[in-house]
Amino acid sequence: MDLEAQIQLLIDNAPRDGITPNLISAISPALKAIAQKLRYSQYYILQSSEGNWVLTTLSNRTNPGLEKRVVYAFPTIQDVSLISTAGLDPQMLTKIVPATHILFQLVALEPVDSIVFLETPGQTTHTFEVRRSELEKLMQQQLRKMRSPKHIPPDIA
Template identity: 50%
Template sequence: MNLDQQIQILIENAPQDGQTPKIVAAIAPALKLLSQRLQHESYYIVQTLDGRWLTTTLSNRAQPGLEKVVIYAFPTLQDATTGPLASQIGSCVAAQFPVTHILFQMMALNSVDSLVFFENPNESAKAIEVRRQDIQNLVQDQLRKQRTIPEPKHNSIPPNLA
């Protein structure tokens, strides 16, 4: 499923309250931009049996008090089940998600600092980190741009009508 199809599904699945689909459509360029920086259109996320994404707390070796909470995204099902979370896979499952949906969900996960996307199968040493704060900043910039575009005036009468 390509990125445009993924975005369309996000818009269609948004609460139909008159505002949320418009907001999702407005931030779509930001989600698409981030997604294009990654190699795959979908990734596997390890999640608990009740559907919560599994998080990992990483510590800085140079500064032991410095920690961050991440979610790993794997390019293949095999990588998700044999990678760094393999010891926990017995009580968890790996599920495939479109990349735009992962990035969209990340905005709501306040307890998570970053997504770590493993790009190459069977290679867990090289990954791309996408910080939640960076996603939120890009989305906020996109929303600000949308607000600066003047809306057309539907009720104005052209001056040369008569």
């Protein structure tokens, strides 16, 4: 599924609250810009039986007090076992998710600091990390562009 189709699916499945579809549309350039850097258009995400994404807490080797919480995104279903034994747990499910949807969810996942995309099947060494703070910054820039005076229609009055 190409990135345009992924964004359209996000918009189509958004709550019809008069805000969310427009918000997705406004931030879609940021989602696409990051998704274009990824090797795959969709990844596998490990989930609990309730549908919650599985978090992994990583500690800094040199400073064990520094921790970050990540969600891994796997290029193939077989790669889940490279990182986590949770993939072997029958209570855990693996779901394939379009890349832009993973990025969109990242903003809503408060306890998550990053999504770590594994980019080479069978290996854990080639990853692409997307920090929530960086994604939020990009989205804010997009929203500011949308609110800039040049986007106000001349016939608004």
